[in-house]
Amino acid sequence: MVKVVIDGKEVEVEPGTTILEAAERLGIKIPTLCYYPGVFGEATCRVCVVEIVKSGKIVPSCAFPVSEGLVVETDNDRIRENRRLALEVILAIHKIKCQSCPRKGGYCELLELCREYGVEGIPVCAECPLHEDDCLLVKGELCLGPLTVSGCGGICMYERRVCEGCRGPVTRSDVIEEAVKLYMRYGINLDRVLAKLGKYYSSSPQYDRVVKLITGFFQGKSKEVVDS
Amino acid sequence: MKIAIYQLGSCSGCIHEVLNLGEALLELINKKGVEIAYSALLGVTRESEEFDISLVEGAVLSEEDVARLRNIRRRSKILVAIGSCAVLGGVPGLRRFTPEHELRDVYDGAGLEQRSIDEVFPLDRFVEVDYYLRGCPINKYELLSLLEKILQGKWFRQGERRFRFLRERPLDIGGVALSLDGEKCIACGRCVEVCRGITSAIDYINRSIETAISTPFKVKLDESSCISCGQCTLYCPVGALRERSSVAEVQRLLKHGARLTAYVEPEVLAALEEALKLDGYAGGRLVTALKRLGFEKVVLWAPRIVLDEPSRLTIVPGSEAESLFVQLFYPDLIDYLVAPPKVENHRVVWVTPCLARKLGESFVLTTRELLRLLNTMDLSSLTETPFDDVLLERLNVRVIKAVGMREVEKTLNYIRDGKLREGVVVLYTCPGGCLYGGGQPYLKPGMDVKRERILAQVIKAAEEWRGG
Numbered sequence: 001m002v003k004v005v006i007d008g009k010e011v012e013v014e015p016g017t018t019i020l021e022a023a024e025r026l027g028i029k030i031p032t033l034c035y036y037p038g039v040f041g042e043a044t045c046r047v048c049v050v051e052i053v054k055s056g057k058i059v060p061s062c063a064f065p066v067s068e069g070l071v072v073e074t075d076n077d078r079i080r081e082n083r084r085l086a087l088e089v090i091l092a093i094h095k096i097k098c099q100s101c102p103r104k105g106g107y108c109e110l111l112e113l114c115r116e117y118g119v120e121g122i123p124v125c126a127e128c129p130l131h132e133d134d135c136l137l138v139k140g141e142l143c144l145g146p147l148t149v150s151g152c153g154g155i156c157m158y159e160r161r162v163c164e165g166c167r168g169p170v171t172r173s174d175v176i177e178e179a180v181k182l183y184m185r186y187g188i189n190l191d192r193v194l195a196k197l198g199k200y201y202s203s204s205p206q207y208d209r210v211v212k213l214i215t216g217f218f219q220g221k222s223k224e225v226v227d228s
Numbered sequence: 229m230k231i232a233i234y235q236l237g238s239c240s241g242c243i244h245e246v247l248n249l250g251e252a253l254l255e256l257i258n259k260k261g262v263e264i265a266y267s268a269l270l271g272v273t274r275e276s277e278e279f280d281i282s283l284v285e286g287a288v289l290s291e292e293d294v295a296r297l298r299n300i301r302r303r304s305k306i307l308v309a310i311g312s313c314a315v316l317g318g319v320p321g322l323r324r325f326t327p328e329h330e331l332r333d334v335y336d337g338a339g340l341e342q343r344s345i346d347e348v349f350p351l352d353r354f355v356e357v358d359y360y361l362r363g364c365p366i367n368k369y370e371l372l373s374l375l376e377k378i379l380q381g382k383w384f385r386q387g388e389r390r391f392r393f394l395r396e397r398p399l400d401i402g403g404v405a406l407s408l409d410g411e412k413c414i415a416c417g418r419c420v421e422v423c424r425g426i427t428s429a430i431d432y433i434n435r436s437i438e439t440a441i442s443t444p445f446k447v448k449l450d451e452s453s454c455i456s457c458g459q460c461t462l463y464c465p466v467g468a469l470r471e472r473s474s475v476a477e478v479q480r481l482l483k484h485g486a487r488l489t490a491y492v493e494p495e496v497l498a499a500l501e502e503a504l505k506l507d508g509y510a511g512g513r514l515v516t517a518l519k520r521l522g523f524e525k526v527v528l529w530a531p532r533i534v535l536d537e538p539s540r541l542t543i544v545p546g547s548e549a550e551s552l553f554v555q556l557f558y559p560d561l562i563d564y565l566v567a568p569p570k571v572e573n574h575r576v577v578w579v580t581p582c583l584a585r586k587l588g589e590s591f592v593l594t595t596r597e598l599l600r601l602l603n604t605m606d607l608s609s610l611t612e613t614p615f616d617d618v619l620l621e622r623l624n625v626r627v628i629k630a631v632g633m634r635e636v637e638k639t640l641n642y643i644r645d646g647k648l649r650e651g652v653v654v655l656y657t658c659p660g661g662c663l664y665g666g667g668q669p670y671l672k673p674g675m676d677v678k679r680e681r682i683l684a685q686v687i688k689a690a691e692e693w694r695g696g
Contacts, residue, residue: 033416034416036673037673039421039422040421041420041421042417044415045416084384088389092390092391093393093395094414095411097409097411101467102473102600103670108466110465110466118384118385120386120387121388131475131603133475133479133483134479151362151363151367153367164364167312167363168312168316168362198322200316200317200319200321200364201317202322202324203287203316203320203348204316206316
């Protein structure tokens with residue numbers, strides 16, 4: 001048995017236990033994405049990083065075995081910034097197609113983590129409880145969900161009302177491109193979108209950028225041209 | 229901890245939302261040492277010299293607002309912009325689209341004391357804002373979690389950053405029942421680990437940013453050793469691996485008035501309760517919900533296989549997955565294999581926990597798709613309707629059950645080695661059997677799952693139904 005100190009609490013575990021498992025025994029929750037109890041091979045996501053106090057190293061807790069006298073911190077500003085970076089990189093390679101995602105409406109693990117660490121870029125569609133043909137866009141209603149920053153829990157859609165965009169726009173060009181594709185598929189034209197867009201953020205600096213991107217994508221320009 | 233609540237140009241909706249926290253706000257005040265040190269709306273009007281947190285609502289509309297905001301910033305350690313107006317300019321920002329003479333027509337002579345500025349600005353145009361709470365009005369739970377983080381001394385940054393990676397166009401190797409969207413995949417590897425315990429159909433390919441999850445040589449899933457059991461879809465955190473959805477098709481059929489019958493397996497009911505956070509047996513309420521959606525009949529049933537010669541050695545696959553598994557890995561035992569259960573009637577929608585059934589000819593909805601079909605419907609408020617019919621006999625003989633991949637392989641090896649010469653063997657590849665099938669609702673670590681217990685309740689209720 002080896003003694004380790006996690007967040008100031010001491011625990012005795014068998015050698016070879018990972019920091020994550022030791023922390024679990026203490027009731028300390030470390031956020032994870034690729035790790036799932038019983039289903040885990042390699043440390044790929046780096047969301048569960050913790051700091052080894054003595055060396056100041058940031059290590060993935062799901063794969064780092066404990067040793068005698070190890071002192072670990074699981075939550076400080078530096079760790080949070082590292083987790084945030086990991087999430088941002090993951091979000092960058094994850095193409096956002098929330099509208100058709102089976103995990104939308106309360107099952108998206110990425111959304112939960114991003115919300116915890118202040119990473120924005122996932123639209124309201126990720127929280128929308130309406131699926132497939134019940135999506136308000138499919139019915140030809142202009143919903144700003146695909147363009148709007150998530151976090152509200154999709155409360156308007158529970159009453160089958162469209163998103164008005166009160167939380168402000170996502171400014172990532174790939175998200176806007178995807179949104180414009182949806183609008184075009186369901187016969188919503190540029191004028192209708194622009195007329196509604198300004199309701200909550202016409203005086204914010206993001207507005208001009210979003211209008212430029214939306215107009216460009218509606219005109220069929222490529223992402224590189226629009227976002228230059 | 230001293231909190232001040234200020235208002236600039238806005239409707240006070242967000243401040244009301246702060247008050248709507250109700251008991252949670254009282255708990256902050258009574259137990260966590262929070263003090264509301266200034267709020268005109270609450271009648272706390274004596275301003276202190278310094279605040280720990282200032283919540284500022286509203287957009288900057290006039291020069292007085294600018295001066296006031298700068299003053300607030302000087303006296304606050306943390307400044308939080310609350311609501312769309314403070315974060316983005318909000319509704320007052322619509323002034324941008326109104327010609328000035330129209331505004332003059334309305335407001336001139338109203339005796340306004342403030343000198344308004346030409347445009348409307350969000351707070352961060354003039355001062356540094358530490359945290360933003362979006363929404364019109366704000367989400368009170370978001371506010372609560374922010375306050376708690378600040379109380380614990382946790383710091384975090386908000387906003388989005390754009391990273392660009394040059395990446396080869398990712399692959400799409402979807403099959404009939406399953407699809408894998410390479411664009412959504414974040415290569416976390418959970419699916420690889422799950423599949424290692426089943427048939428190892430998928431694994432990592434390439435390196436670094438090009439890392440992807442694929443079958444060998446990027447063949448389609450149906451051409452690989454994948455048996456479409458769907459266990460990987462339960463663990464994919466981003467929904468890149470998923471079932472081919474039939475929800476839209478069912479919705480369309482129902483909209484056009486097709487007379488459909490739903491055949492619901494008991495395992496579906498066992499998982500509904502935890503997914504919809506209901507208490508008690510959900511069967512009757514599900515029938516009401518499905519009928520409200522437009523189904524003509526709802527039947528509780530278990531797929532039935534009738535064996536002509538029960539004395540002979542027979543391998544009964546629980547679904548297409550097991551059938552495929554035997555064909556792929558034990559081709560010498562095909563003679564003992566019978567066809568997987570199916571429903572031939574095209575007016576029947578088979579609601580099942582099994583994802584592999586999508587490989588067959590039946591019209592299949594998995595439990596997860598059923599949940600999506602229910603959308604915003606609140607089952608807890610519905611009344612109970614009895615099932616139109618209950619058909620629960622699976623087989624007409626005694627059987628040997630092999631549940632989970634290890635048992636399945638062991639049993640098949642026994643047959644191959646001649647150690648098992650007679651009897652009926654039923655195979656289930658999913659670990660834990662159909663209750664944990666590939667089409668069941670998503671699980672979260674540490675979730676309280678009571679599917680076995682609820683399944684027993686379902687069976688008991690069904691027997692009572694038959695008795696009555």
